[in-house]
Amino acid sequence: MFHTPNLKEHDHANELSVITRILCAIAIGTLSLSLIIMLIVTDNPSSVLPALVQQQLTQSGVQNPVTAVLLNFRSYDTLLEIGVLLIVAVAMLPNSNFISNINSDMPGNNPSSGRLVSVVTNAQVNPTLEAVLRWLVPMIVVMAGYMLWTGAALPGGAFQSGALLAGAGVLVQLSGRLQFCFTSTIAKLLATIGLIAFMVVAVGVAPTTGVILQYPTELAGPLILLIEIAATLSIATILLLLYNSLATQIPEMSPKPLASNKQPSASNKQPPAQE
Amino acid sequence: MSQDLLYIIASIGLFGIGLYGLIVAPHIIRKILAINIMSIGVFMLLVASASTVNGTPDPVLHAMVLTGIVVAIAGTALALFLAGKIHTLGQASDKDGH
Amino acid sequence: MSFSVFIDGCLVIGILTLACLCLATKHLFTAIVLFVSLGLMVAIAWVRLGAPDLAIAEAAIGAGLTGALLLATWRQLSTEPANNDADTANKSGDENVPHP
Numbered sequence: 001m002f003h004t005p006n007l008k009e010h011d012h013a014n015e016l017s018v019i020t021r022i023l024c025a026i027a028i029g030t031l032s033l034s035l036i037i038m039l040i041v042t043d044n045p046s047s048v049l050p051a052l053v054q055q056q057l058t059q060s061g062v063q064n065p066v067t068a069v070l071l072n073f074r075s076y077d078t079l080l081e082i083g084v085l086l087i088v089a090v091a092m093l094p095n096s097n098f099i100s101n102i103n104s105d106m107p108g109n110n111p112s113s114g115r116l117v118s119v120v121t122n123a124q125v126n127p128t129l130e131a132v133l134r135w136l137v138p139m140i141v142v143m144a145g146y147m148l149w150t151g152a153a154l155p156g157g158a159f160q161s162g163a164l165l166a167g168a169g170v171l172v173q174l175s176g177r178l179q180f181c182f183t184s185t186i187a188k189l190l191a192t193i194g195l196i197a198f199m200v201v202a203v204g205v206a207p208t209t210g211v212i213l214q215y216p217t218e219l220a221g222p223l224i225l226l227i228e229i230a231a232t233l234s235i236a237t238i239l240l241l242l243y244n245s246l247a248t249q250i251p252e253m254s255p256k257p258l259a260s261n262k263q264p265s266a267s268n269k270q271p272p273a274q275e
Numbered sequence: 276m277s278q279d280l281l282y283i284i285a286s287i288g289l290f291g292i293g294l295y296g297l298i299v300a301p302h303i304i305r306k307i308l309a310i311n312i313m314s315i316g317v318f319m320l321l322v323a324s325a326s327t328v329n330g331t332p333d334p335v336l337h338a339m340v341l342t343g344i345v346v347a348i349a350g351t352a353l354a355l356f357l358a359g360k361i362h363t364l365g366q367a368s369d370k371d372g373h
Numbered sequence: 374m375s376f377s378v379f380i381d382g383c384l385v386i387g388i389l390t391l392a393c394l395c396l397a398t399k400h401l402f403t404a405i406v407l408f409v410s411l412g413l414m415v416a417i418a419w420v421r422l423g424a425p426d427l428a429i430a431e432a433a434i435g436a437g438l439t440g441a442l443l444l445a446t447w448r449q450l451s452t453e454p455a456n457n458d459a460d461t462a463n464k465s466g467d468e469n470v471p472h473p
Contacts, residue, residue, distance in 0.1 A: 005303035007362050007450055009401050014301045024298050032291035039283050044324060050333045065334035066341070066426045074338060081342050088349040092356050147429070155425035159345055163433035170441050235345075239438055242352040246359065247445040278381050282422060285385040289392055296396035304401055304447060308408050311439065312392050315415055322422050332423045341430055348434050348442075355446040362450050 061220025062152040070157065071224045075213050079202065082194045082231060089191055089238040093182060095245040116187045117178050125176040133175055140168040148232050152221070158228040162235030169240035173247070182241045191241065194234025198227050282323035289316030303358045307351060314347045381421055388414050405443045412436030 003014040016024075053065055053073065060068040070078050144161040151157035172178050181187065201223055206212045215223050293313030300306055318340045325336035391414060395407040412435045419428040 005306055006301045007303060007358070007365070009302060009451060012301070016299055021299055025295060028291045028295050032287050035287050035290075036284055039287070040280065047333065049335050050327075050331065053334055054331070064426075065331060066337045069334045069338040070341065074335070077338070077342055081345055084346055085349050088353050091353060095356070155429060157426060159341060160426065160429040160433060163430065163438060167433060167437050170438070239348075239434075242349075243438065243441055243445065246352065246355060246442055246449070276378065278377065278421070281378070281381050281385050282418065285388055285418075288389050292389070292392045292396065300396060302401060304443065304450070305396060305404060308404060308443070309396060311408065312395065312411070315411070315435070318427075319415070319418065322419065322424050322427065325424075326422045337424050337427060340424075340427055344427070344430055344435055348439055351439055352442050355442055359446055359449045 059217050059220070061215065061217075061222075061224050064151060064153055064155065064157075066155075067151050067157050067224070071227060072215065072220060075198075075202075075227075078231075079195070079198050079213075082198060082234060085235065085238045086192065086195055089241050092242055092245040095248065116182075116184050116190075117180055120177060120179050123176055126174070129171070129175040130177055133171055137168050137172060140164055144168075144232070144236075148228060151228065152225070158231040159235060162232045163239065165232070165236035166239035166243070169236065170243050173240075173244065180240065180244055182237075182244060187237060187241075190233050190237040192234070194231040197230030201227055279323050279326060282319055286316045286319035286323060289313070289319065292316075304355075307354050307358070310354075311347065311351060314343065318343055384414065384418050384421065388418065401447060405440065405447060408443065409436050409440035412439065 006014055053069060056073070057063070057065060057068055060072040062068050062072070144164040147156040147164065148158060148161040149156075151160070169180070173180060182191075201215075202213045205215055205219075205223070208216050290313050293309045293311075293316060296309030296312065297306055300309060321336050321340050321343075322332075325333040327333070388411065391407055391411040395404050395411060398404050398407065413432060416428045416432040416436065419425070419431055
């Protein structure tokens, strides 16, 4: 278990022996059985929190209790969660830009000057996927907007709609017609607007009510909607950035796939013979 | 056997399977898969103890699990990125050094 | 045994079987695909437990996006670096994509 993990798929260098595996299985089996027995034996302690949430729900600005807990009662956790997403995005950002010999819109020397979405002119396009996406992407955008709006009363909310938009972005990138550049100025703005809006709201309500993140009761609904809109844009951009930086390969490696691998992804083939 | 009990057993089972896979599996992507399976098990335990027979389920635990799902994908993305970087740098050093 | 317990029992058996198979198969691609289907079955389990917000989030984030990230990394880890000839890097990927 303490060996370096393998990176090649069928490499059997660091496998544990059979006896070690059986001992591990027995130990984990005993642990699991004892956990199950302990969970059966101890009775569920009744918590006062659900009753408190039901009492204060009318003053929270929304009717969905999960949204109320996420964005009003425990909004500090959500603030830090968006911060964690932004930290991971910053860690993975340098890998997501690549050299612009496909398209003249891509940034050359100044990475901030690229456009967020640009049309690829001479790369491989998957025509079936592109034809489906002409219908599917507008529907996904409408669905994401609906889910953002209806998160106040029904199941939905910022995270779900942000994930839907990120899924649409992944499909668009796979079709090959458009490519994203996440070092452009507008991409950086979209990625950070969630955290910025949240913190502006958090500090801005402090003079009125005396505590940061404590919304005034009559403004709670609109403030939650504002935070959710900014958070949706931010979450969608960051999740798409995460996929983009993993699916882009650095062009000087110029990969030669193995025999089991037959599907190229259009945004990362940089054939040097193509002019 | 009530619904809660069934899902509690499933969650501990998932956690155990994930832990065994984390220790035993040799490839790094399988280890990341095992960690994700362990986190699914933990979330299932939280949600199973949040559901009540009558009335609304506990929304604080649901919000916690929602936060957990998003942080889990962030951690998985970072781990996969580091695995890719180890692979790239290892191959670069193989090409230059040896 | 009531019907809802039967459905929950089938779901739990399916989830545990998928988790075992995911970590025991030989090919890594199969493991990733099984993980995505495990995520979808867990999304159904969230609905059975009365958490529809979690079901939407798990289906979109936990199954969909995590599957996309895992497949992208799997592809990156299974390619080899280029040799010095440029045309072998070109010809092995263009077989099943129609030229515009």
